[in-house]
Amino acid sequence: MDMRNPIFMVVATAAAAALAAGTNVPRAIAQGKLKVGFVYLGPVGDFGWTYQHEVGRQLLVKELGSKVETTYLENVNEGPDSERAIEQLARSGHKLIFTTSFGYMDPTMKVAKKYPNVFFEHNTGYKRDKNVATYSARFYEGRHIQGKIAAKMSKVGVLGYIGSFPIPEVISGINSTILGAQSINQDIKVKIIWVNSWFDPGKEADAAKALLDQGADVIMQHTDSPAAMQIAEARKAFAFGQDSDMIKFGPNAQLTAIVNNWGPYYVERVQAVLDNKWTSGDVWGGLKSKMLLMAPYTNMPDEVKKLAMDAEAAIAAGTLHPFNCPVIDQAGKPVECKGGTHLDDGQILGMNFYVAGIDDKIPGK
Amino acid sequence: MGLAEAIILAVVTASTPLLLAAAGELVVERAGVLNLGVEGMMIMGAACGFAGAYLTGSTLIGALCGIAAGMALSAIFALLTLGLAVNQVATGLALTILGIGLSGLIGAGFVGEKIVPAPQLHLPLLSNLPFAGRILFAQDAFVYLSLALIAAMWWFIYRTRWGLVLRAVGDNHASAHALGYPVLTIRTCAVLFGGACAGLGGAYLPLAYTPFFIPGMTAGRGWIALALVVFASWLPGRLVWGAYLFGAVSILQLHAQGAGLGIPSQLMSALPYLATIMVLVVISRARGSARSAAPASLGMVFVPDR
Numbered sequence: 001m002d003m004r005n006p007i008f009m010v011v012a013t014a015a016a017a018a019l020a021a022g023t024n025v026p027r028a029i030a031q032g033k034l035k036v037g038f039v040y041l042g043p044v045g046d047f048g049w050t051y052q053h054e055v056g057r058q059l060l061v062k063e064l065g066s067k068v069e070t071t072y073l074e075n076v077n078e079g080p081d082s083e084r085a086i087e088q089l090a091r092s093g094h095k096l097i098f099t100t101s102f103g104y105m106d107p108t109m110k111v112a113k114k115y116p117n118v119f120f121e122h123n124t125g126y127k128r129d130k131n132v133a134t135y136s137a138r139f140y141e142g143r144h145i146q147g148k149i150a151a152k153m154s155k156v157g158v159l160g161y162i163g164s165f166p167i168p169e170v171i172s173g174i175n176s177t178i179l180g181a182q183s184i185n186q187d188i189k190v191k192i193i194w195v196n197s198w199f200d201p202g203k204e205a206d207a208a209k210a211l212l213d214q215g216a217d218v219i220m221q222h223t224d225s226p227a228a229m230q231i232a233e234a235r236k237a238f239a240f241g242q243d244s245d246m247i248k249f250g251p252n253a254q255l256t257a258i259v260n261n262w263g264p265y266y267v268e269r270v271q272a273v274l275d276n277k278w279t280s281g282d283v284w285g286g287l288k289s290k291m292l293l294m295a296p297y298t299n300m301p302d303e304v305k306k307l308a309m310d311a312e313a314a315i316a317a318g319t320l321h322p323f324n325c326p327v328i329d330q331a332g333k334p335v336e337c338k339g340g341t342h343l344d345d346g347q348i349l350g351m352n353f354y355v356a357g358i359d360d361k362i363p364g365k
Numbered sequence: 366m367g368l369a370e371a372i373i374l375a376v377v378t379a380s381t382p383l384l385l386a387a388a389g390e391l392v393v394e395r396a397g398v399l400n401l402g403v404e405g406m407m408i409m410g411a412a413c414g415f416a417g418a419y420l421t422g423s424t425l426i427g428a429l430c431g432i433a434a435g436m437a438l439s440a441i442f443a444l445l446t447l448g449l450a451v452n453q454v455a456t457g458l459a460l461t462i463l464g465i466g467l468s469g470l471i472g473a474g475f476v477g478e479k480i481v482p483a484p485q486l487h488l489p490l491l492s493n494l495p496f497a498g499r500i501l502f503a504q505d506a507f508v509y510l511s512l513a514l515i516a517a518m519w520w521f522i523y524r525t526r527w528g529l530v531l532r533a534v535g536d537n538h539a540s541a542h543a544l545g546y547p548v549l550t551i552r553t554c555a556v557l558f559g560g561a562c563a564g565l566g567g568a569y570l571p572l573a574y575t576p577f578f579i580p581g582m583t584a585g586r587g588w589i590a591l592a593l594v595v596f597a598s599w600l601p602g603r604l605v606w607g608a609y610l611f612g613a614v615s616i617l618q619l620h621a622q623g624a625g626l627g628i629p630s631q632l633m634s635a636l637p638y639l640a641t642i643m644v645l646v647v648i649s650r651a652r653g654s655a656r657s658a659a660p661a662s663l664g665m666v667f668v669p670d671r
Binding site: 042043045046075160191192193194195196197199200201202203205206207209210211213214216225226227230234248249359360361363364 | 371476622
């Protein structure tokens with residue numbers, strides 16, 4: 001067809017105009033509400049880590065639903081694929097993006113550099129930027145209480161710990177648990193199994209069985225599914241729920257659970273963006289700021305319940321710190337005490353040693 | 366219950382889903398079809414199996430739903446690779462991805478629910494025997510079914526006429542076709558059987574192993590089942606040893622950690638795959654031994670009369 005044919009030119013111009021108009025339409029619609037994105041590690045129904053973030057997001061929608069529009073992506077694997085997911089949210093008009101797992105740290109930083117006008121909040125990480133903030137909860141506070149309860153409830157003095165990956169957050173959790181347990185029973189022992197996954201119900205169940213078979217009678221976990229709780233229930237042992245209240249899976253086995261409470265923080269941060277007051281920073285809330293809640297204390301005698309509640313109140317008030325100095329490491333030497341009377345935040349965040357009383361070695365060291 | 370007894374019990378239950386899925390895949394590969402969609406079929410079996418058991422309260426119906434789901438997905442595979450002569454590897458991978466996604470969709474409404482796990486069958490006096498009693502006579506129905514399945518499979522493949530025809534189709538589909546055997550029909554039946562077994566193997570996880578459903582709960586067991594078939598050199602007897610070996614490795618590495626033996630857990634988790642690679646190397650080099658070679662027409666598209 002001759003390119004100068006008038007019919008051809010009209011059709012071509014019309015097509016070009018339609019294309020140009022088409023690309024403008026989405027941006028015009030997005031002008032209304034603030035778009036907030038969430039990147040989840042697992043399925044929202046995991047009844048654990050991701051479920052609690054979802055509960056937080058739903059609180060956000062309830063409180064600020066008229067002003068915000070939320071999107072979430074679930075089952076996003078840590079690693080290269082997460083960068084694609086985070087970028088997809090940034091590119092499609094989201095102004096605030098919460099990335100809810102440690103492994104999203106570097107991908108979040110990379111996407112943040114490409115989109116300086118988008119705010120990112122990375123959960124449980126330690127790298128920040130002008131537009132990247134971090135937030136986390138002081139899980140070790142809850143674990144300290146669990147350690148005390150476990151030492152009281154264990155008949156044989158052997159605890160079983162299901163770990164995910166040997167990163168500082170998990171290691172400080174183990175140490176805090178043992179220090180709490182040692183305050184009740186100096187000779188408490190712990191067996192640690194690493195499943196190398198945040199979430200693998202089959203393996204977590206196998207690990208729980210192995211720990212119970214090897215003589216432990218209280219199971220603690222730093223993984224996200226209720227599999228271990230079910231095994232504890234079936235074998236009449238005790239266990240602690242992780243991330244959510246898992247009492248449904250262990251009505252006779254669950255002693256308590258650490259329940260993450262992200263909702264109020266999400267509302268606060270979104271409000272900051274709406275008020276143009278958002279700045280980068282690090283928020284590490286604990287029992288005091290209610291970023292962390294303890295599920296009701298069940299299946300224990302009243303005196304243990306009182307012990308737990310007193311410990312919870314003391315930690316919230318600041319009179320009891322899980323890492324009170326002196327903290328003795330496995331070599332028998334006290335660790336440098338940078339926080340005055342207790343280890344400081346930096347030491348806890350970068351913890352890569354076991355305290356005395358743990359017979360194992362950290363894998364890879 | 367002693368530690369050794371407890372470990373063996375755990376190994377048996379850990380190996381059963383692998384054995385079920387690999388048994389079906391062995392039949393499929395013996396017929397000359399390479400079905401890489403086992404993981405998708407297993408997880409569909411898990412989702413539908415849990416849904417069936419949760420809605421009706423019956424483990425049996427759950428198992429049947431799991432089988433049906435696996436068969437349905439493998440029917441799609443058969444339609445594509447046998448009916449339309451599509452590349453088997455690509456189709457299998459695509460079906461794995463489809464199965465994982467679809468199972469998440471189906472199972473989403475059931476996450477957070479739990480069911481009563483499959484009961485353990487007890488034979489009156491025998492299961493009270495010390496040590497061997499619990500291991501041999503007090504397992505759940507799936508374990509006995511998996512072993513019976515292998516026995517039936519062995520008998521079918523090596524002792525019946527149609528088993529011989531199956532092997533012929535897998536070794537040389539052109540000759541089998543020339544002899545008048547319905548190659549595509551036989552392969553379709555094999556694929557459906559493989560899908561049923563994979564679905565059952567997947568259903569075992571939420572019905573007996575961890576009695577709840579969570580998307581992604583098979584966690585790669587389908588791939589281990591595929592490796593298992595190769596590891597066993599396509600022989601049913603070796604498949605049983607292989608399945609229990611792979612199961613034992615996964616359980617023992619957890620016990621080794623708990624006992625503080627200091628063996629890196631990542632290495633132990635990789636062992637089944639390393640073993641499979643070694644087996645592949647060995648059988649590739651031993652070209653002369655016909656019994657340990659793969660079915661000669663494995664993975665090759667067959668289109669009659671063209």
